[in-house]
Amino acid sequence: MEIIKLALRNLARQKKRTFLLGSAIAFGIMIVTVINGFAGAFVDNISENFANLAAGHVFIQGVEKSASGKESDIIRDDALLMQAVKDANIPSKYISKRSSAQASLIFAGHNAQLKVDGVDFSKETFLPERLMFIKGGLEGMKQRDGIIISEPIAKRLNVQPGDRVLVQLRTLTGQQNVGEFSIAGITVDAGIFGSMSGYANKTYMNELLALGPEDYQLLGIYLPSLKGTDAYGKALYEKVKAVAPVFDRDAAKNDQNFIRSFMNQGKTETWTGIKYRVFTLNDMLAQVKQIADALDTASLIILLVLFVIIMVGITNTFRIILYERIREIGTMRSIGMQRGEVRNLFLFEAGFLALGGAVFGLVLAFIVMAAIGGISFSMNSPVFIILKNGHMTFKVDAARMLLNVLIVAALTEFAAFFPSRNAARLDPAVALRTVK
Amino acid sequence: MTIVELQDVRKVYPLGKVEVEAVKGVSFCIEKGDFVSIAGPSGSGKTTILNMIGCVDRPTKGTVSIAGTPTKDLKDAALTTLRHETLGFIFQSFNLIPVLNVRENIEFPLLLGRERVPKKEREQWIDYLIEEVGLSQWSKHKSNELSGGQRQRVAIARALVTKPEIVLADEPTANLDSHTGEQILELMKKINREMQTTFIFSTHDAKIVGLADHIIRLRDGLIIENVRNGTDAAALCADLAGESVIENSPVQSARS
Numbered sequence: 001m002e003i004i005k006l007a008l009r010n011l012a013r014q015k016k017r018t019f020l021l022g023s024a025i026a027f028g029i030m031i032v033t034v035i036n037g038f039a040g041a042f043v044d045n046i047s048e049n050f051a052n053l054a055a056g057h058v059f060i061q062g063v064e065k066s067a068s069g070k071e072s073d074i075i076r077d078d079a080l081l082m083q084a085v086k087d088a089n090i091p092s093k094y095i096s097k098r099s100s101a102q103a104s105l106i107f108a109g110h111n112a113q114l115k116v117d118g119v120d121f122s123k124e125t126f127l128p129e130r131l132m133f134i135k136g137g138l139e140g141m142k143q144r145d146g147i148i149i150s151e152p153i154a155k156r157l158n159v160q161p162g163d164r165v166l167v168q169l170r171t172l173t174g175q176q177n178v179g180e181f182s183i184a185g186i187t188v189d190a191g192i193f194g195s196m197s198g199y200a201n202k203t204y205m206n207e208l209l210a211l212g213p214e215d216y217q218l219l220g221i222y223l224p225s226l227k228g229t230d231a232y233g234k235a236l237y238e239k240v241k242a243v244a245p246v247f248d249r250d251a252a253k254n255d256q257n258f259i260r261s262f263m264n265q266g267k268t269e270t271w272t273g274i275k276y277r278v279f280t281l282n283d284m285l286a287q288v289k290q291i292a293d294a295l296d297t298a299s300l301i302i303l304l305v306l307f308v309i310i311m312v313g314i315t316n317t318f319r320i321i322l323y324e325r326i327r328e329i330g331t332m333r334s335i336g337m338q339r340g341e342v343r344n345l346f347l348f349e350a351g352f353l354a355l356g357g358a359v360f361g362l363v364l365a366f367i368v369m370a371a372i373g374g375i376s377f378s379m380n381s382p383v384f385i386i387l388k389n390g391h392m393t394f395k396v397d398a399a400r401m402l403l404n405v406l407i408v409a410a411l412t413e414f415a416a417f418f419p420s421r422n423a424a425r426l427d428p429a430v431a432l433r434t435v436k
Numbered sequence: 437m438t439i440v441e442l443q444d445v446r447k448v449y450p451l452g453k454v455e456v457e458a459v460k461g462v463s464f465c466i467e468k469g470d471f472v473s474i475a476g477p478s479g480s481g482k483t484t485i486l487n488m489i490g491c492v493d494r495p496t497k498g499t500v501s502i503a504g505t506p507t508k509d510l511k512d513a514a515l516t517t518l519r520h521e522t523l524g525f526i527f528q529s530f531n532l533i534p535v536l537n538v539r540e541n542i543e544f545p546l547l548l549g550r551e552r553v554p555k556k557e558r559e560q561w562i563d564y565l566i567e568e569v570g571l572s573q574w575s576k577h578k579s580n581e582l583s584g585g586q587r588q589r590v591a592i593a594r595a596l597v598t599k600p601e602i603v604l605a606d607e608p609t610a611n612l613d614s615h616t617g618e619q620i621l622e623l624m625k626k627i628n629r630e631m632q633t634t635f636i637f638s639t640h641d642a643k644i645v646g647l648a649d650h651i652i653r654l655r656d657g658l659i660i661e662n663v664r665n666g667t668d669a670a671a672l673c674a675d676l677a678g679e680s681v682i683e684n685s686p687v688q689s690a691r692s
């Protein structure tokens with residue numbers, strides 16, 4: 001108790017020095033916490049934005065293989081699938097059923113490549129909520145060949161709502177097909193992924209793709225939150241597997257790039273009828289997760305590098321402290337303080353310095369994150385995909401924060417250890433005799 | 437009863453390539469409850485001898501026994517415990533802990549070591565000591581707010597707080613004006629009488645030597661006079677140390 005009191009008062013003795021050292025520690029903690037916070041939200045925000053674009057967290061794709069060995073995506077009768085979704089007890093917010101194609105649009109000599117999603121606007125009522133129109137609007141989609149495109153594509157083609165554009169794509173069986181779209185609306189640029197997508201009516205897309213009017217290609221289940229993605233994906237996989245042929249997730253499990261291996265499974269297999277592929281957002285975004293992990297690792301390295309520098313300062317400061325208080329150490333040793341207690345006094349000072357600095361650093365980090373989070377980015381910002389409602393967000397993991405603080409405390413103690421031990425080993429007679 | 441005994445104690449300091457023999461073979465005994473002065477000019481070896489009695493330094497040769505315990509083979513931890521339990525220290529430049537106030541400085545030794553005095557008893561005892569050294573009004577003040585004489589009073593109370601058998605004071609008045617110095621010494625003498633604590637103080641000031649019951653006078657690391665209440669004190673150790681010590685005693689060689 002007495003040692004703790006002394007340690008705290010000793011720290012208060014040279015306020016400026018304590019403040020500077022504490023600030024250095026705080027700075028290290030602050031940088032790392034902000035990076036961790038960014039990495040934490042990075043995955044979530046990308047996932048969320050991606051889930052919106054792909055209209056789901058968990059997906060089922062139907063794949064047919066023709067006699068000639070060609071794969072084509074199609075879901076015909078989905079009663080089985082809908083039952084599986086029900087059986088897996090998935091709390092879906094909504095379910096999307098889309099037909100999509102990679103298409104090129106042509107207008108007055110200009111052309112643009114994009115992915116056109118055929119959407120049933122009468123069912124996918126959530127989609128219009130997210131589309132932010134610059135020109136035109138949903139009205140135009142009442143026309144069966146209406147299409148919504150993003151601003152960069154509209155600029156490229158130099159089109160306005162009401163213009164009719166030519167579309168070129170391949171049908172389900174691989175035939176070239178040509179049709180016409182009427183521009184219904186132009187939306188803000190939704191970033192790298194969003195700007196390359198367009199939305200058309202599913203019935204018309206099905207016509208262009210030579211699908212039946214009730215057919216579609218991808219079933220997307222939108223969950224209430226990201227959290228259940230893996231668990232519900234697995235549950236759904238088991239349910240579908242029980243009633244229909246599926247691509248084997250376990251066979252691709254150990255592959256470095258799971259999703260590529262899983263998506264290519266059909267190439268080496270032959271089957272008749274429709275085989276289903278159950279996958280999740282996380283499968284597709286595994287690489288995003290890797291980027292976030294890399295960021296976290298980088299933050300740890302930054303912390304360590306910063307701290308090596310800070311540690312030199314701590315060691316030197318404690319050497320100076322030893323020298324400044326040498327007579328005091330001699331006095332305390334004379335009146336009965338053991339070596340270990342002298343060492344502990346120094347180590348407690350270092351510990352309180354580290355903890356104080358760490359708390360200060362965390363406070364700073366939250367201020368910085370709040371400040372950055374307050375900046376409103378425009379929706380057509382290129383970093384849209386990592387934003388949430390146009391704002392940068394941060395998510396700091398408490399365990400990670402604790403780990404950083406523990407690392408900092410351990411390194412501070414390490415830096416102070418040798419001067420502390422030297423202080424403890426001082427010969428009391430020598431310490432008492434030393435005049436400064 | 438003998439409480440401190442030095443037998444043929446020598447201390448050699450290495451000083452670069454040469455060696456300085458600060459104490460050149462000193463033997464004496466100190467009786468419990470005495471007010472003892474180690475007198476001598478600067479450089480005569482007073483601090484070195486007090487440090488060895490205080491177990492903060494070890495003799496190069498010879499033995500030092502404190503309260504019947506030979507200190508030669510004790511490890512640092514045991515020496516520290518001995519200092520804590522049996523000895524009290526008063527320094528020339530006071531050496532108070534600057535971050536602690538008067539009361540906390542006095543209490544500090546009681547919070548070290550394994551034994552714990554109950555809080556209430558502790559408070560009463562510290563109150564008594566503060567009163568005794570005349571600092572009741574100053575108990576919340578830090579040392580930089582006190583005069584030299586006041587600081588030394590705090591140091592005296594701190595030295596007494598563990599109820600040690602021996603209090604060592606190395607030139608306790610050297611940093612004080614002569615009037616304050618006399619007051620400090622009189623306070624020490626008063627406590628010596630009241631509590632029967634053995635005081636050993638060093639000084640190069642001839643005026644205050646007179647207050648002592650037992651005077652050990654040094655010159656160049658040797659004893660030149662060892663008198664207790666007017667009689668030769670060399671015989672104090674006779675029964676313990678034997679004839680040879682007395683024959684080799686610097687007292688005799690200095691007188692011959």
Ligand SMILES: Nc1ncnc2c1ncn2[C@@H]1O[C@H](COP(=O)(O)OP(=O)(O)O)[C@@H](O)[C@H]1O
Binds near residue numbers: 449451481
């Ligand atoms: N650490 C040391 N190294 C070398 N010589 C020392 C050391 N300490 C004391 N001395 C020498 O030993 C002698 C006695 O010193 P000291 O015990 O301090 O005398 P006093 O306290 O009577 O002035 C002096 O000559 C002094 O210079």
Ligand SMILES: [Mg+2]
Binds near residue numbers: 482483484606607
């Ligand atoms: Mg001296």
